[in-house]
């Protein structure tokens with residue numbers, strides 16, 4: 079069913095699993111002895127956070143925040159809204175934000191600014207994908223799975239019109255498919 083929507087698979091399940099393992103090992107080293115709190119940025123970060131957390135061999139906590147700037151569009155509106163806030167205080171904690179993708183950087187810029195005011199001991203970012211050429215604000219993640227060109231990508235948490243988040247790999251959708259869905 080998904081096949082009809084795919085132009086090209088960018089990262090296979092195996093590519094992703096290997097990268098997640100590598101990132102998990104690095105984070106395990108870097109956060110040893112710290113009070114690690116993973117903050118998943120919903121909804122896109124859910125699959126990555128779930129897999130990544132299993133590869134971090136440390137006691138850690140998790141919390142979730144939901145923000146939105148895209149809605150059903152493939153272009154950021156530039157206006158970021160908190161749809162669901164964290165359940166707990168992050169004061170004194172070593173916070174690692176887990177994102178599926180950094181595109182313009184507007185979502186993260188807003189989140190970093192907002193979370194910084196809550197006095198975490200440290201605040202860093204781990205993203206599966208990064209599109210550095212699309213950046214409109216200056217921002218570099220401490221941990222990044224793959225740097226990609228300016229493609230709209232879908233799968234492994236990333237949606238197109240809220241669909242395909244459950245696809246276990248990352249793909250570029252066919253332009254005809256995107257156009258057809260957006261016009262219907």
Ligand SMILES: O=P(O)(O)OC[C@H]1O[C@H](OP(=O)(O)OP(=O)(O)O)[C@H](O)[C@@H]1O
Pocket residue numbers: 119120121122123145146147148149154177178179180181182183184185186237
């Ligand atoms: O760097 P930016 O241009 O801000 O784009 C990146 C953000 O946009 C997407 O989320 P979206 O707001 O679409 O919500 P979702 O995670 O629920 O899909 C994605 O998951 C990132 O959070």
Ligand code: HPA
Pocket residue numbers: 148179181229230231232236237238
């Ligand atoms: O390439 C993307 N795909 C899906 N959602 C996104 N949000 C920002 N960039 C993207």
Ligand SMILES: [Mg+2]
Pocket residue numbers: 119120121122123178
């Ligand atoms: Mg998101």
